[in-house]
Amino acid sequence: MASKSTKVKKTINWIPWLLVLAILAIVVGRIIYLGTVHDRFSSAYFIRAFLESLKLGSLYALIALGYTMVYGIIRLINFAHGEVFMVGAFFTYYLFSFSPYPLYAAVIWSIFIAFGFMKIIELWRGKLKDPVVLASGAFAFVLATYLLSQTTVNFFVALVFSMLLTGVLGIVIDKIAYSPLRTAPRNSLLITAIAVSFFWQNFGLLVFTNRQTPFRPDTFLRNRMVFAVGDGTVRTTMLSFAIPLISVILVVILTLFVTRTRLGKAMRASAQDAEVAQMMGISVNKVIATTFLLGSMLAAAGGAMWGLNFGSLNQPAIMGILPGIKAFAAAVIGGIGSLPGAVIGALIIGFMENFMTAIFPKTAEFQGITEFKDTFAFILLIIVLLIRPSGIVGEDLSEKV
Amino acid sequence: MQDTKHIVQPNRNRNILLTIFATVLVAVALLILTSLGSVKLGSALALFAIWGIATVSLNLVNGTLGILSLGHHGFMLIGGYTTALLILSDDKREKILASGRSSMTPFTVGLSIDNFFNAIGLTAFTTDETLWLRFLVAILLGGLMASVVGLIVGIPSLRLRGDYLAIVTFGFGEIIRLTASTRIFSPITNGALGFSGVPTEFGKSVWWTFAFLGITIYVISKLKYSSFGRAMEGIREDEIASEAMGVNLAYHKVLGFVVSSFFAGIAGGLWVSWLGGARLDSFLFTLTFFFLVALSVGGTGSITGVLLGTALVVFVRQYGDPLEQSYLITTWILAIGVILLLTALAIYIFRTIRRSRPKIIPAFYLFLIAGVATVVLALLAPSLGIMQGEFRGFGMRAIFLSILLIIIMVFRPDGMVGRAEFNWAWVFRERLDQPTEEERKQDAWLSNPELNRPGGAANTSDVEED
Structure with missing residues (x-):
């Protein structure tokens, strides 16, 4: 293993790059071959597949960021993150499809929404008992109560509210289940995370629904788009551009937060060494709460757009598992603990899943690889862990002596 | 080896007799319970034994070896499907062949112990009365299949550590389940249809399941107290230190993993027989979650504790239906x-x-x-x-178990008994760490007041040279 060598002369690990080259060669060769073999595989076909893959990849990226942030700071594979994603999607669904609510229900929703908004403002002001924070909380409470009790909220308002609610949920999960275990062995923490995940799966089954839920908000994002490319036409929806765009905006905001603000700096310091960061006067608990807040908000956004993309939400017990575990695989592939790594890994997974099935389609002599697409993420994860455990851009986080 | 011969366990014969007596007592208790109790009680006891096999074997990896393995349901699936395919009755096989939705080929449908015995001329063992022998062969083959897959999975993945290993075992468990219904494996697994009509007289039988549980406990506790087990515990405590002491990390990890997946396969075979059929949704991650609850509640690393935890989980599963009314x-x-x-x-x-x-x-x-x-x-x-x-309250039992697991993890991460094991010395309040006669002499020598006189240091240095 070249990566393990401790020679002074830096050796380059050729195996990953050779693999990447081989995969690229297969993809390009396959595209050229398909283009010659049948009219169906025109450039429009590949552009559509590309757009779909990009969409899926950016959805995975939104989830993977939460995994990678939490892992970077407390070294925990937050198994419950897939379920946070599921809950976020269902919050959005309930907000836009059942409003206007009766007043008491609107007040209960709004308390949590206002608390989430206060937490966001707190990131900027520094403490919760600050006049600006309290005033904005009161403002958010009144606004949310009004919107939820009087109007049918549109998709974007529901998305923002659901992000705030899910952010609060992330903080609560951390407070109840993870914070008592800060000094416990890591396996205990992981088992707790599995328990939390299992709790939310069954809680969702109990409270939300036990069947597929249609998710069709009345928004312009679902409008059809048709444009001509070469000799064919690409039929898609606005979502193909909106989802990557929203993801990019959220990721840019997150990156700016992490690189430009004091709390973001504290976050990076805690990720490097939580103990020393604490000695330097950083409140690590606050940093961890912030991490859970931001990660869960991104997951909620991902969940809402997941529903928008597929037109329905799977039943709660299984909705979060596969996207969650694939996003985790994406985070590991990119290099866990690194924000750009998570995005790169998610795009790779999205392309593996969608573009590969598109360039190996079902034809007369070949049955296609669609039924294996759920396993690609795992196989890629295992390959990456075996040949380069630190991921594509990540640093080596393995235990040291 | 020669040194250990001199260490005589106190009351060893008494303990062996007591163990035999306790086993007989358990058997009598089972006899009374199954003859007097309801059918539900019998199947709950059988389920306890089946899941007990699974948890005790998972404990070898999670507790003794200190590796968090989350793919136990995958190994159970392999054992279960192998057993189901090998002992399925002939009319069920004909139904599968006649069905248009099945993708099984005549060759894979014909894979059975029956046909094998017929082919080698042992027709005496193909009657209905000797189904037990075929089941025994099938379940052992299922265990072997699972351990072969465990070897294939273990060799590459056990080079990883900690969380990564957990996620890779989880990934393998899911891959096994996700690919079982694809067209590569559906000629063997019958795709999403699975097998129905697996004979239930073994899985529901308290005697079969408890016999397998007894064998599992015996083998795994022997392994735990052997040099292999000590090496595994060393790996759990500190990999680097035990490697420095000459423990072959890869060998012991793979050994533990393979033994564990063998018994997982056995448990899978019995589980299929308990259910009366093999379907992919009886091997969800939920199963491994239940085992994790049992391990954590009872005490990861202790066979006694794990069995206590299993009893609790099985009780909640079988008698918790008032919660879901x-x-x-x-x-x-x-x-x-x-x-x-x-x-x-x-x-x-x-x-x-x-x-x-x-x-x-x-x-x-x-x-x-x-x-x-x-x-x-x-x-x-x-x-x-x-x-x-x-x-x-649909799903209330699972919610209850997950809340229980969180509470246990937060307030008592060691579980009910920690790593302590049941032993007879504990029952009789004996101390196993009594000093020997030689140690007593040394103690007496050390506490000799004559040595504490001025100039005693010279004397002690003389003694040390001996």
Whole structure:
């Protein structure tokens, strides 16, 4: 293993790059071959597949960021993150499809929404008992109560509210289940995370629904788009551009937060060494709460757009598992603990899943690889862990002596 | 080896006799319970034994070896499907062949112990009376298949550590389940249809399952107290130190993993027989989750504790259906209020016993006020006319178990018994660490006041040279 060598002369690990080259060669060769073999595989076909893959990849990226942030700071594979994603999607669904609510229900929703908004403002002001924070909380409470009790909220308002609610949920999960275990062995923490995940799966089954839920908000994002490319036409929806765009905006905001603000700096310091960061006067608990807040908000956004993309939400017990575990695989592939790594890994997974099935389609002599697409993420994860455990851009986080 | 011969366990013969006696006692108790008790009790006992095999084998990896393996359901699936395919009766096989939806080929349908015995001329063993022998062969083959897959999975993945290893075992468990229904494996697994009509007389039988449980406990405890087990415990405590002591890390990890997956395969075979059929949704991650609850509640690393935990989980699964009935919504809310009040009470008692100050913390008031408010709401709701109707607590058992697991992990991460094992010395309050005669002499020599006189240091250095 070249990566393990401790020679002074830096050796380059050729195996990953050779693999990447081989995969690229297969993809390009396959595209050229398909283009010659049948009219169906025109450039429009590949552009559509590309757009779909990009969409899926950016959805995975939104989830993977939460995994990678939490892992970077407390070294925990937050198994419950897939379920946070599921809950976020269902919050959005309930907000836009059942409003206007009766007043008491609107007040209960709004308390949590206002608390989430206060937490966001707190990131900027520094403490919760600050006049600006309290005033904005009161403002958010009144606004949310009004919107939820009087109007049918549109998709974007529901998305923002659901992000705030899910952010609060992330903080609560951390407070109840993870914070008592800060000094416990890591396996205990992981088992707790599995328990939390299992709790939310069954809680969702109990409270939300036990069947597929249609998710069709009345928004312009679902409008059809048709444009001509070469000799064919690409039929898609606005979502193909909106989802990557929203993801990019959220990721840019997150990156700016992490690189430009004091709390973001504290976050990076805690990720490097939580103990020393604490000695330097950083409140690590606050940093961890912030991490859970931001990660869960991104997951909620991902969940809402997941529903928008597929037109329905799977039943709660299984909705979060596969996207969650694939996003985790994406985070590991990119290099866990690194924000750009998570995005790169998610795009790779999205392309593996969608573009590969598109360039190996079902034809007369070949049955296609669609039924294996759920396993690609795992196989890629295992390959990456075996040949380069630190991921594509990540640093080596393995235990040291 | 020669040194260990001199170490004589105190009361060894007595302990062996007691163990035999206890085994007979358990057998008599089972006999009484199965003849007097209901069918439900019998199947709960059988399920306890089946899941006990699975948890004890998972404990070898998770507890003794210290690796968090999350793919146990995958190995159970392999053992279960192998067993089901090998002992399926002939009319079921004909049905599968006749069905248009099945993708099994005549060759894979013909894979059975029956045909094998016929082919080698042992026709005496193909009658209905000798089904037990075929089941035995099938279940052992299922275990072997699972251990072969365990070897294939283990060799590459056990080079990883900690969380990564957990996620890779989880990934393998899911891959096994996800690919079992694809066209590569559906000629063997019958795709999403699975097998139905697996004979249930073994899985539901207390004798078969408890016999396998006894064998599993015997083998795994022998392994645990052998040099292999000590090496595995060393790996659990500190990989680097045990490698420095000459422990072959890869060998011991793979060994533990393979043995564990062998017994997981056995448990899978019995589980399929208990269910009466093999379907992919009987091998979900839920199964591994239940085992993790059993391990954590009982005490990861202790076979005794794991069996206690399994008993609890099986009890909740088999007798927890009142939790999933349909009740009035107000009843549910009342129950939540009572739980909140009990939590407040528990906080108070806990802090009083521990003598923590302040005795009453904000969380106490929080739970108290929330509990009182909820109870009042539940009691007032009928007269106010809100929250009418019934609510079915679907999935309440799983919620209960996951909350239990979180509470155990937060308040008592070692579980009920920690790593302690049941032994007879504990029953009789004996001390196993009594000093030997030689050690007594040394102690006497050390506490000899003559040596403490001035100039004694010279004497001790003389002795050390001996």
